[in-house]
Amino acid sequence: MALLSALAAQLLHITLMLLAAPLVVGVTRWLKARLMGRRGASPLQPLRDWAKLLRKRPVLAENASVISEAAPYAGFAACLLAIALVPSFAQGMALAPLGDLVLLAGLLTVARVALALAGMDVGTAFGGLGAAREMSFAAFAEPALLLCVLTFAILAGTTNLDAVAVAMRDGGLGLRVSLALAAVAMLAVAVAENARIPVDNPATHLELTMVHEAMLLESSGRHLALWEAQSALRLTLWLALLLAVFLPFGTAPAGSGPLAWVAGLLAWLLKMGALCLALAVFESAVAKMRVFRVPEFLGAALLLALLAVALLFVSTGLA
């Protein structure tokens, strides 16, 4: 019975995430448009775009290899598995034992490598440029993320995401400076990993300033739809991860019934909406930075995470 309930929660969670992904992107875009005084497209617009793209016949470059065709699927599958591991409305889902934070980072690397290889497949200048920059940024984002994971591992005693979320919710950890610093570091990593302002502009059409979009220039039809959907999924994943670790309040505990799930779902939707609003406000308020300032931005995140860990050592070593 417990297994069935965990399985049901898992399936519901995956469905929720698949539904939430286009909405998160759509709502953020809509909010940004409103903040800038425009009417903005409907929050459902990403869904419509993808449906349209799916129906179109993809055009591949003459020298495109099988990588161009396979990479969108591989990247999406890795993202889908990763997002299935991040708890949303309930804890103790069927895949929770798999949900290791290091594995999560690995799966996101799979998606990133797939995207970079697809960008280099045709041998165009923009694809190579985007791939090189994307992989280079990861060299700074990854250690910052791992140090945040170290903070959680010290506080919760494990790197299992579900257990970390449980510890954060009812471990009585209190408000800690380390956690605040780790949260800032993780936000910076999330911004960089999702190619949002100020690291990259998700809406740009100016080739020289883009990183993420530069790798998708040769994709069309279903491949483009898959890439777009994957990037929406990744944004949802990071927001859900931030919620699960830093704001786990209201989430239904493991083994609880559908009523708690509904409460958890409502709480999650509320938190997600607030986070989308915060993202939209932040993106409207800041400007995109030069590409070679990004290492400084992520390096600062890395140092903050290191500081968080060091402060944690101090407070654990006090006795």
Next chain:
Amino acid sequence: MLTALALGITVLVMLAIAAVPLGRHSHGGAIIHGGCLLATLFLAGLALAALLAGPPETVMALPFGPPWGPALLALDGLSAWFLLLLGLIGAAASLYAIGAGPGPARALPPYPLFLAGMALTLAAADAFLLLLGFELMSLASWALVAQDHREAENRAAARLYLIFALLAGACLVPAFGLLAGQAGGLDFATLRAAPPDGWLAGAVLALGLVGAGAKAGLVPLHAWLPLAHPAAPSHVSALMSGAMTKIALYVLARLLLDLCGPAQPSWWGVPLLAVGAASALLGALRANMEDDIKTLLACSTIENLGFITMALGLALAFRGADLGPLAVLAAAAALLHALNHGVFKTLLFLAAGAITHGAGSRRLDRLGGLIHVMPVTALAALVGVAAAASLPPLSGFAGEWLLLQALLAGWKVADIAFQVVAAAATALAAMAAALAAAAMVRLYGLVFLGRPRSPRGAGAREVTAIERWSLLLPAGLTVLFGLFPGLLVQLAAPVLQLLTSAAVRPPASVLALTTAEGASAYYPLAVALLLGLALAALVLLVRRRSPGATQRGPVWNCGFIDPPAHLPFGDPLTQPTAGGIAQPLRRMLGGALLAAREQVEMPSPGDPRPARYEASFRDPSEPLLLAPLARLRDDITTQAERLRAFTIRRNLSLGFGLLVGLLVLLAWLEAR
């Protein structure tokens, strides 16, 4: 079993002798390499049997040896684990060598000798035989590096390699000598019974680290590695990178974790951790700058050896702090990553050989688009590249997962200095892993994707069937080891016990790797199945909604105009180059760590010269280590030159003084 082991090594030596007359024969290469293939497979089988059935307890005395006693041969868990690694890599490399066709005749005899030296180092049960095997391995591999000696850079590489090999020997002999002098015997049992302490232990640690580190190519003693590996033929590079450097780490583990006893303090791990982290970062960063495939792979080897050394250091530190389960976790990370790296790096070096063979160049800027003409090589290389980029669920990720879990538990050592070191090492390891992923994407993207960059590259063709199989077999092993790392760690259980002296269950079940307390786990098979499931569902779903066929059209490239008709593959210059892909990391990290520079030389208007852009970097070990040493050597030579001006009487007095000095030493020693 020991008799069989001795037989295997003897067969390899016999093959080396037979290679001298057979070298001129047209099928000589195939016969010798075939023999090596069988012998290495036999050794691998032997090692597997020893690991499965428990290693033999006995020690075999050989009928020869140093004047004071017979040489001893044994096979315990640690030797068996590395022998398995050597067998697998040797088999793949020998198979490739059969397919690649005969090289020069003089390169044939050292090859079996190289294998025999490595096997002898592993099988030795006393310090004399171990050092004998180690030096045999060094000299045979030197002969292989120097085989193409007509090119000046190969000669320079071989010379540098010989210097570092001599340094390794010169440090390891006194390290074992100090141990033996105190224990009163050379065999491992006697050495183990009398663990060193005080300054002696510190000296053994320093000498062992320098000696094994010079042979393994750990920073700052790595200068030879990116030069020597490309100079050797590809199957030898694979052996050197996959097996020989691991043998050096085997000696390090044998010396520091086994022979020095379990009572060494916790800080012993710190030098290993620091050296490992520096190697990982520098190797991974350099791999992003190099534009020769084999040099790039050699730098990636430095990075992975750094990871293994970090794991060994953590094992030492945890053992010293009485954290048995964590020590086992770290040691498991070292063993698993050693095996996995050996296999996937062999695959990648053999793929580099296949590329050189099929497309005629090793330079990234002369290749491109090979996935169309070399599909099998491209597939095998994709597996290797993905493993080297540590992507789940392949084998590279499994070892790294264990290593990161061990690093993330570093705070449990109750010493704030070590905690901070471990946290910094965690960040460096993560950065090195991300840099490795970037280097591997760069390698694959430039070599196999895009368009050909040279006419020779455009006319590339797939390699022979034997070469393809020699690539596909390690590729299959990489996938298999990636899916069942838990089985491998369980197989290594006796080794873990030997290394950490802790009777703890290995951190693994059949399907999973776990952390020390089992609080978190990694299930590679489940991950692979779920990924497959997601992929299948996705393909079905998308294919139902989307038109089946794709259409081919010219490259969009933001509306960049089509190339002229005389350039069927487009203008190669419009593709990103190796230097171009390296640019972001060169600017972000290269300037600080590798003294990377970029120069643009723009002629004034009206000047017909082309504009030039130059990017270069310099390894820090060159100005900081090699140049002062070279100066020191020159100074010493100048001093020594003065001896030649001595008169006969003074020369005689030198010899006389030495004799008297030795006699005084003898008298002093006898008086004690």
Next chain:
Amino acid sequence: MRPRHAGGVPSARCAWGHGELTFGQLPYDVAHLLGGGMLLLSFMLLYQRRIAAVINALAMQGAILAAAAAWQGFVQAAPQLYLTALIALAAKAVLIPLALRLAIRRLDLHRAAETALGIGPSLMAGVALVALAILVVLPITAGAHAIAREDMALALSVVLLGMLMMITRRNAILQVVGLMSMENGLILAAVGVTGMPLVVELSTAALVMVLLVVAGVFVFQIRERFDTVDIGLVEPHRGEQP
């Protein structure tokens, strides 16, 4: 039944043994978090390149300082701290930033800040200084409460980062900002200690106001004389040279 994970928090906390004043108690948590926020903003000051953004961060730091003082007043039931909070809010979060902004406009300084040390190295130096502060404070305050010790470490870090900012920035305005941030750290340390008389704080604040005025006059003087506020260009005019 909520499953507690093995090796999770409860056991870990027992092992650390904070005594009676541990995390998870609201008064200390909030005070601690506010101190951490000030440290974070000190890093923001080091990280930002644009002068306007630096001044915004300074204003924010002042506001957090006011909040920290008010919270301490509430926790310690010391009404004089509310006054400190009010002064901090008025002076540091509103007036001084306004004055600085005015100065920027008068001096026409909308450019990026010139740094003597790059952003990356100065951030690394900042982390090293925080580590130093921790190492210094922990042994000295061995008898004090765990949380007070960490707060002292945070306050000292803010002071040191302010000094670092003064050293690594060429622009005179940014040096004033560094000074202000340093003083914020001092006040943070002062409000955290129970029973600190109000006089001390007021005098510190007044002192810094005077310093600020002096610095402001100085900036305008430099500007008039040398047409720049880059102190690197002022160095040769030190008068010691013949």
